[in-house]
Amino acid sequence: MGYFEEKISGKNVFRGRVFSVDLDTVRLSDGEIRPREVVVHRGGVGIVPVTDEGEVLMVRQFRYPVGEELLEIPAGKLEEGENPEECARRELSEETGCTAGKWVDLGKMYPTPGYCGEVLHIFLATDLVYGKMHLDEGELLSVSRVPLETLCKMIADNSLPDAKSVFGILKARDILKD
Amino acid sequence: MGYFEEKISGKNVFRGRVFSVDLDTVRLSDGEIRPREVVVHRGGVGIVPVTDEGEVLMVRQFRYPVGEELLEIPAGKLEEGENPEECARRELSEETGCTAGKWVDLGKMYPTPGYCGEVLHIFLATDLVYGKMHLDEGELLSVSRVPLETLCKMIADNSLPDAKSVFGILKARDILKD
Numbered sequence: 001m002g003y004f005e006e007k008i009s010g011k012n013v014f015r016g017r018v019f020s021v022d023l024d025t026v027r028l029s030d031g032e033i034r035p036r037e038v039v040v041h042r043g044g045v046g047i048v049p050v051t052d053e054g055e056v057l058m059v060r061q062f063r064y065p066v067g068e069e070l071l072e073i074p075a076g077k078l079e080e081g082e083n084p085e086e087c088a089r090r091e092l093s094e095e096t097g098c099t100a101g102k103w104v105d106l107g108k109m110y111p112t113p114g115y116c117g118e119v120l121h122i123f124l125a126t127d128l129v130y131g132k133m134h135l136d137e138g139e140l141l142s143v144s145r146v147p148l149e150t151l152c153k154m155i156a157d158n159s160l161p162d163a164k165s166v167f168g169i170l171k172a173r174d175i176l177k178d
Numbered sequence: 179m180g181y182f183e184e185k186i187s188g189k190n191v192f193r194g195r196v197f198s199v200d201l202d203t204v205r206l207s208d209g210e211i212r213p214r215e216v217v218v219h220r221g222g223v224g225i226v227p228v229t230d231e232g233e234v235l236m237v238r239q240f241r242y243p244v245g246e247e248l249l250e251i252p253a254g255k256l257e258e259g260e261n262p263e264e265c266a267r268r269e270l271s272e273e274t275g276c277t278a279g280k281w282v283d284l285g286k287m288y289p290t291p292g293y294c295g296e297v298l299h300i301f302l303a304t305d306l307v308y309g310k311m312h313l314d315e316g317e318l319l320s321v322s323r324v325p326l327e328t329l330c331k332m333i334a335d336n337s338l339p340d341a342k343s344v345f346g347i348l349k350a351r352d353i354l355k356d
Contacts, residue, residue, distance in 0.1 A: 158285025
């Protein structure tokens with residue numbers, strides 16, 4: 001136990017709007033020197049908004065990197081200086097038009113800790129009050145209400161591939177059924 | 179419904195050992211032109227190996243991008259020309275020394291479909307036969323057997339942040355309890 005990797009040197013090789021890439025050299029706990037390619041990302045949030053009727057507000061959008069339209073929980077990136085809960089309230093409002101009276105922290109999630117530093121903070125949001133959605137520029141998505149039970153069946157049928165959605169929905173189900 | 183993004187042009191801006199990065203320009207379904215930063219990754223597998231005693235073989239390793247030692251299901255990247263099930267058998271053997279008599283497909287997972295094309299194929303492996311582990315160079319990890327029930331408690335306590343592990347373990351639990 002007690003593995004560790006210490007940074008010896010590093011350089012930035014790409015700086016983008018969504019993420020940047022660093023090429024670091026590290027020393028492993030056994031003294032060996034290895035290269036590490038790292039996607040640097042500010043992190044974000046995902047929200048499981050559940051209505052009083054037990055439906056989840058889900059967003060559908062085209063995801064260019066995987067070439068598919070996906071059904072996902074509302075989510076978004078942290079803005080500079082924003083904490084996860086502020087970000088979750090903002091993204092829920094932007095993507096669904098809702099505010100929530102009750103928030104439960106469903107924990108942090110590392111999507112790909114092997115090569116990316118991104119942390120997603122996942123929340124359950126209930127006691128929803130409906131308003132008007134206001135999307136970011138270049139964001140095309142539609143919102144639908146899907147019964148939590150239907151989503152759990154989709155997960156069991158392997159037809160909901162988005163990691164944060166499965167993470168959030170199965171955790172929310174376990175909390176809501178208690 | 180029916181959102182789509184069509185690639186107009188693109189260029190590679192980084193080519194690494196683990197992933198590369200493309201900067202593409204796309205046309206959205208409403209005609210708008212937008213840039214897309216994409217991490218290109220070959221994809222991989224994750225395996226939930228469950229013993230006859232209801233324990234999961236978990237690996238612990240330091241994950242440099244998030245700066246933490248993590249408890250994860252065994253996993254690894256697809257090699258050139260390898261299909262997901264071959265990769266799962268190889269990675270299970272390399273990381274834990276086991277072979278499995280029974281495999282169940284737990285579906286594909288997109289860790290971060292917003293900016294990365296990686297697909298992880300997740301499997302449940304049972305009827306385990308034990309052998310000797312043989313790790314890749316520069317891979318430092320230890321294997322431990324953790325009761326499935328303990329892992330589910332860790333997930334409920336928000337102390338298991340690795341996305342593929344939560345995805346695989348909660349799906350495996352639902353299958354194994356039936």
